[in-house]
Amino acid sequence: MADAIRIERCRSCGAPNPRPFxxxxxxxxxxxxxxxxxxxxxxxxxxxEVAMCExxxxxxxxxxxxxxxxxxxxxxxxxxxxxxxxAHAKEHVEGLISSGRLGSDSLIVEVASNxxxxxxxxxxAGIGVLGIEPTPGPAAASRALGIPTVEAFFGEDxxxxxxxxxxxxxxxxANNVMAHVPDLNSFVAGFRTLVADDGVxxxxxxxxxxLVQRSEFDTIYHEHVCYLSCTAVDNLMRRHSLSxxxxxxxxxxxxxxxxxxxxxxxxxxxxxxxYLAEExxxxxxxxxxxxxxxxxxxxxxxxxxxxxxxxxxxxxxxxAYAAAAKGATLLNYAGIDRSxxxxxxxxxxxxxxxxxxxxxLPILDPxxxxxxxxxxxxxxxxxxxxxxVAQQQAYRDLGGRFIIPIPEPRIV
Numbered sequence: 485m486a487d488a489i490r491i492e493r494c495r496s497c498g499a500p501n502p503r504p505f506x507x508x509x510x511x512x513x514x515x516x517x518x519x520x521x522x523x524x525x526x527x528x529x530x531x532x533e534v535a536m537c538e539x540x541x542x543x544x545x546x547x548x549x550x551x552x553x554x555x556x557x558x559x560x561x562x563x564x565x566x567x568x569x570x571a572h573a574k575e576h577v578e579g580l581i582s583s584g585r586l587g588s589d590s591l592i593v594e595v596a597s598n599x600x601x602x603x604x605x606x607x608x609a610g611i612g613v614l615g616i617e618p619t620p621g622p623a624a625a626s627r628a629l630g631i632p633t634v635e636a637f638f639g640e641d642x643x644x645x646x647x648x649x650x651x652x653x654x655x656x657x658a659n660n661v662m663a664h665v666p667d668l669n670s671f672v673a674g675f676r677t678l679v680a681d682d683g684v685x686x687x688x689x690x691x692x693x694x695l696v697q698r699s700e701f702d703t704i705y706h707e708h709v710c711y712l713s714c715t716a717v718d719n720l721m722r723r724h725s726l727s728x729x730x731x732x733x734x735x736x737x738x739x740x741x742x743x744x745x746x747x748x749x750x751x752x753x754x755x756x757x758x759y760l761a762e763e764x765x766x767x768x769x770x771x772x773x774x775x776x777x778x779x780x781x782x783x784x785x786x787x788x789x790x791x792x793x794x795x796x797x798x799x800x801x802x803x804a805y806a807a808a809a810k811g812a813t814l815l816n817y818a819g820i821d822r823s824x825x826x827x828x829x830x831x832x833x834x835x836x837x838x839x840x841x842x843x844x845l846p847i848l849d850p851x852x853x854x855x856x857x858x859x860x861x862x863x864x865x866x867x868x869x870x871x872x873v874a875q876q877q878a879y880r881d882l883g884g885r886f887i888i889p890i891p892e893p894r895i896v
Contacts, residue, residue, distance in 0.1 A: 811864025
């Protein structure tokens with residue numbers, strides 16, 4: 485645990501000692517998949533605890549790991565393997581074009597552009613694009629699509645360098661990345677530096693309200709250092725001369741996702757004010773809203789373990805779907821391993837042939853569900869339940885059934 489550094493001040497406002505409310509123990513890095521040669525050695529494990537800043541309301545991990553512990557050369561996440569994510573990105577780009585935000589003389593920059601899943605839609609429409617992606621595999625996949633990609637972490641220094649090269653963004657997109665950033669202030673200062681004075685920034689991340697209300701504890705892992713609300717984002721943007729102006733809600737995306745619309749120009753909508761008022765009304769600006777999550781999580785995990793144990797006692801075989809980071813959190817916190825789950829399947833070829841961290845379940849091609857016919861499949865990427873169930877119709881036709889673990893276990 486030598487690489488884990490406990491934070492003494494809030495990542496956003498700098499207030500001392502954010503207040504812990506959920507401890508998930510010490511776990512491996514969720515995306516640190518294992519090769520067979522790694523199985524004989526112990527894995528590094530790090531504290532996974534969540535706290536709330538009672539000054540600016542930001543929910544955040546109590547420890548930070550060096551970025552290269554998480555986003556290394558073997559980082560296995562490729563956005564294009566999710567049809568839902570690609571379709572959502574395409575719709576967003578089309579909306580930016582139809583609204584006049586993007587045109588043939590525009591530049592759209594995506595921070596954490598991954599494998600080009602979003603920018604390819606803008607490039608196909610003849611719009612100038614630039615990706616910023618620190619992980620080598622996804623960055624190479626993006627460049628293979630013809631998308632110019634800077635292989636680096638985004639922050640104020642990189643934004644200044646890009647401006648010196650004559651680049652200013654009409655639109656900056658940052659999907660599922662701001663919650664990954666330990667140095668939030670440099671990150672958002674980079675937004676302000678890079679965006680045109682009349683430009684717009686859209687930021688997407690899961691809403692911490694849904695995490696708490698639905699006990700989505702498995703979305704907590706070392707890669708996600710922050711868990712965002714409208715209130716916390718509003719406070720953060722104000723500090724950098726940016727205005728949070730609007731918000732959209734996608735209840736079925738990643739367990740409940742918000743898209744925040746941000747600009748140097750203030751134009752706040754009534755919809756945003758309603759969301760901010762709701763967060764105040766249900767208590768999200770106070771510690772009490774978060775205080776009971778630990779007990780809820782323990783009940784949910786006990787229920788899942790009880791269900792799996794009863795199925796095993798009846799002689800059922802159980803596999804899992806999706807070698808997802810959230811799956812690593814669930815399996816490790818619950819203590820579920822190869823004594824309960826036989827294997828995991830995943831469409832991502834970069835994960836196949838490896839093993840889940842901690843639980844050490846082998847990761848196979850989804851065809852294994854039809855070939856091996858487990859009685860049940862635990863969907864670890866429950867946020868893609870509909871997509872996964874539809875894709876696996878052949879397995880269902882053989883009598884296979886799925887287990888959804890969150891917010892409480894159910895069989896479909």
